[in-house]
Amino acid sequence: MKGKVIVITSGKGGVGKTTTTANLGTALTMLGRRVVMVDTDIGLRNLDVVMGLENRIVFDIVDVVTGGTKLKQALIKDKRFEGLYLLPAAQTKEKTAVSPHQMKTLCNELKKEFDFVLVDCPAGIEQGFKNAISGADEAIVVAVPEVSSVRDADGIVGLLEAAGLNKNQLIINRIRPRMVKRGDMMDIEDMIDILSVDLLGVVPEDEIVIVSTNKGEPAVMDTSSRAGDAYRRIARRLNGEEVSMLPLNHSEGLMNKFRRMFKMASR
Amino acid sequence: MITEDVVIRESQGGIIICLDSQGSFPALKQQLSDKLEAFDDLLIGVQVVLDVGQRKLSKKEVHELKNLLLDQGLHLKKLVSRGKNVDLKDNKGQVEVVSMPPARLSQEVGTSEETILIKRTLRSGQRVFFPGNIVVLGDVNPGAEVIAGGNVLVMGSMRGLAHAGALGSEQAVVVAFRLNPTQLRIANHITRAPEGQGSAGNDPEMASIKSGKVIIEDLKL
Numbered sequence: 168m169k170g171k172v173i174v175i176t177s178g179k180g181g182v183g184k185t186t187t188t189a190n191l192g193t194a195l196t197m198l199g200r201r202v203v204m205v206d207t208d209i210g211l212r213n214l215d216v217v218m219g220l221e222n223r224i225v226f227d228i229v230d231v232v233t234g235g236t237k238l239k240q241a242l243i244k245d246k247r248f249e250g251l252y253l254l255p256a257a258q259t260k261e262k263t264a265v266s267p268h269q270m271k272t273l274c275n276e277l278k279k280e281f282d283f284v285l286v287d288c289p290a291g292i293e294q295g296f297k298n299a300i301s302g303a304d305e306a307i308v309v310a311v312p313e314v315s316s317v318r319d320a321d322g323i324v325g326l327l328e329a330a331g332l333n334k335n336q337l338i339i340n341r342i343r344p345r346m347v348k349r350g351d352m353m354d355i356e357d358m359i360d361i362l363s364v365d366l367l368g369v370v371p372e373d374e375i376v377i378v379s380t381n382k383g384e385p386a387v388m389d390t391s392s393r394a395g396d397a398y399r400r401i402a403r404r405l406n407g408e409e410v411s412m413l414p415l416n417h418s419e420g421l422m423n424k425f426r427r428m429f430k431m432a433s434r
Numbered sequence: 435m436i437t438e439d440v441v442i443r444e445s446q447g448g449i450i451i452c453l454d455s456q457g458s459f460p461a462l463k464q465q466l467s468d469k470l471e472a473f474d475d476l477l478i479g480v481q482v483v484l485d486v487g488q489r490k491l492s493k494k495e496v497h498e499l500k501n502l503l504l505d506q507g508l509h510l511k512k513l514v515s516r517g518k519n520v521d522l523k524d525n526k527g528q529v530e531v532v533s534m535p536p537a538r539l540s541q542e543v544g545t546s547e548e549t550i551l552i553k554r555t556l557r558s559g560q561r562v563f564f565p566g567n568i569v570v571l572g573d574v575n576p577g578a579e580v581i582a583g584g585n586v587l588v589m590g591s592m593r594g595l596a597h598a599g600a601l602g603s604e605q606a607v608v609v610a611f612r613l614n615p616t617q618l619r620i621a622n623h624i625t626r627a628p629e630g631q632g633s634a635g636n637d638p639e640m641a642s643i644k645s646g647k648v649i650i651e652d653l654k655l
C-alpha cells in the first residue's frame with residue numbers, strides 16, 4: 168500500500184489549517200480510508216486538542232525523528248474511528264528539533280501504512296513550513312476570502328512550486344453566504360483567477376465549528392453542520408469521487424462589479 | 435561579494451553558488467550556511483548549481499554540502515568542477531556533475547541586451563531581476579516584482595510591481611496583456627494605479643515615458 172502525503176498550509180495563521188486537517192482526516196476515515204494526521208506545529212500544537220486526544224499523548228514527533236521512540240508507540244489511535252491516527256507535535260521543544268530530511272523520511276515511512284498522510288503545517292514560512300512540506304506529494308492551500316489571505320496563499324503556492332510541489336489545491340474557508348450574496352465579499356472567481364490553482368472546495372462560516380472544536384469533536388461528526396457537510400464533500404473529492412460544488416448562490420462579486428463600472432466609464 | 439569565499443549569483447530558475455578554492459572545508463561550510471541563512475526563505479526549494487572551482491572535494495564532503503543545502507530547503511542540481519578534483523564515484527547519479535572551463539559559467543549570467551523568458555506565474559514574494567529584457571509567460575501577481583534593465587513584457591496579467599529601465603534607461607517600456615500593476619516604474623519615474631481601478635479590459639497596454647511622465651496607452655501593433 169502506498170498512500171499520499173498531503174500538506175495543509177496557508178501562510179498566515181488562524182485561517183483554518185488545523186480545522187481542515189481534523190475534519191478531512193475524520194471524514195476520510197468515515198469513507199473507509201486509513202489516515203494519519205501529523206501535527207508539525209512544534210511548540211504550538213493543537214491538532215490533538217481539536218481532535219479531543221490531548222490526554223492520550225505520551226510521545227511526540229520529535230521523540231520519533233530523533234530516534235528514541237518507535238513510530239508505532241507514538242501514534243495515537245482515535246478509538247471513535249476505524250483507521251484514524253494522530254502523530255502529535257512536541258509542545259516543549261525547539262522548532263528546529265526536526266529537519267526537512269528527517270520529516271521526509273518520516274512521511275515515507277507513514278505512507279507505507281496509510282492511504283492519506285495529512286500534515287498540518289504551522290503558520291509562517293520559516294523552518295516549520297520547510298519541514299512540513301518536505302515530505303509532501305501534494306498540498307492543500309487554505310485561504311479565507313480576504314485580500315491579505317489571498318496574498319499569503321499566493322506566496323505559499325509560489326514557495327510550493329519552487330520546492331517542486333505542483334499539485335496544489337485551494338480550499339476557501341469561512342465564506343459567509345449572506346455577504347457573498349450582497350457582493351461584499353471577495354469574489355471566488357477572482358481568488359481563483361489570481362491563484363490559478365484548482366478549487367478543492369468552499370467551506371462556509373459555521374458556529375458549529377467553534378463549538379465542536381471546543382468539544383474535541385470535528386464538525387464532520389455533526390450532520391447538521393454546514394461546514395461539516397462541506398468537508399465531507401471535499402473528503403469525497405480527495406477520495407477520487409466526482410462531487411459537484413455546492414451552489415453558493417453568489418450574485419455578483421465586488422471586483423466584477425468594479426470591473427463593469429469601469430468598463431462603462433471608459434467607453 | 436567577489437572578495438568573499440562564497441559567491442551566490444542568481445541565474446535563470448535557480449542560483450549558482452561559487453565556492454572558493456582556498457581555505458579549509460569546515461570554514462567554507464560555515465560561510466556557506468551563514469550566507470544561505472541570510473537569504474532565508476527567499477530561496478526555499480530553489481535548484482542550486484554548485485561551482486567548486488579547483489577545490490578538491492571528497493565524496494563525503496560533497497554529501498555534506500548536499501545535506502547542508504537540503505536543510506535550507508535547497509536542492510543540489512549540478513556540481514560544476516574546474517578540474518577533475520571531485521570524487522565522483524559512488525554518487526549514484528543523484529547529483530549531476532559537469533566539468534566546465536572557467537569562463538563558461540559567468541557567461542550564463544546575461545548582459546543587458548539579452549532577454550530572459552520566465553515560463554510561469556510570479557507569485558507574491560517572488561522577485562526577478564535581470565539586466566536585460568524580461569518576458570513573463572504568465573501573470574505577475576500582487577506582491578511580486580519584475581525588475582529589468584531593459585523592457586518588461588508580461589503575456590498575462592501584470593498585477594504586481596514592474597520596473598523597466600531599472601539601470602537608468604528612459605526608453606524602456608512595460609507591456610502587458612492586462613496592465614494593472616500595484617506600482618509601475620520606468621527608470622526613476624514612479625506611478626501607481628489610480629485608486630480602485632480594476633483592469634479596464636482585455637486589450638494589451640504599454641507604459642512608457644513621454645515628456646518626462648509615465649503614460650499608459652493601448653498597444654498598437
Ligand SMILES: Nc1ncnc2c1ncn2[C@@H]1O[C@H](COP(=O)(O)OP(=O)(O)O)[C@@H](O)[C@H]1O
Nearest residue numbers: 180181182183184185186341371372373376377
Ligand atoms: N468554517 C469555519 N467557521 C467558523 N469558525 C472557523 C471555521 N474555520 C476555522 N474556524 C475557527 O478559526 C480559528 C482558527 O482555526 P484553525 O484551524 O486553528 O486555524 P490555523 O490552524 O490555520 O491556525 C479556530 O478558532 C476555528 O474554530
Ligand SMILES: [Mg+2]
Nearest residue numbers: 184185208213
Ligand atoms: Mg493550526
